[in-house]
Every structure is written in C-alpha cells, then in structure tokens.
Amino acid sequence: MADQTHPREKEDSLVIEELIAGEINEKNLVELARLLIRYRNFPGARRIQRDLQFLLDKWQLSEEELFEKTRNIHLHGKVYRQKIDSNEDPEDWS
Helix, strand or coil, X not given: CCCECCCCHHHHHHHHHHHHXXXXXXXXXXXXXXXXXXXXXXXXXXXXXXXXXXXXXXXXXXHHHHHHHHHHHHXXXXXXXXXXXXXXXXXXXX
16 A cells, blocks of 8 residues: 555644754644644654654653643643733634
8 A cells, every 4th residue: 555645744744844943842742742643543644754753752752741741731721822912802813
C-alpha cells in the first residue's frame, strides 16, 4: 500500500516548523499533542511523523508525559482562548 498525503500536511508542516523553532510552553505542548493524535497510525506523512518524534525527544517527553501535561492544561481551559479587548464586541467577526 502506497503512502497517502494527509489533506492538512502542508499547513501542519508550517506549525511543526514553528514548534521546532519555539520553546516548551502550554500552547506548543497542546499543538504537539494535537498533531501527534492527528498523525498517529496515518499511512503516510512520514516526515511529519519524524518531526513530531524529534520534538518529543528534543523536549525530553514521552507521549504519555505529553498527554498528561496537556490534559492538565485543558482541564484549566487556558489554551486556545483569545483575550478580548473590553472595547471590542466579541460577536464582531468582520
């Protein structure tokens, strides 16, 4: 069976480049966990899978340690929340 190309591979490669250049913080940990889940057992995207493993090694984390950290992050609801300026209408999407 030939390797497949993931439909999000190009965009995810850019995120991974940012992670490799970045440091360990809550947002980057959550992004790494999200991508690991997305590409787990995917029949292709070998470079992305290697880069994800590289990040785990670089940050000296196992998958389980990463997932434990990110569960705690999500439990407290800190990631992916945008700060809304009090002068802006939060419903204004223009």
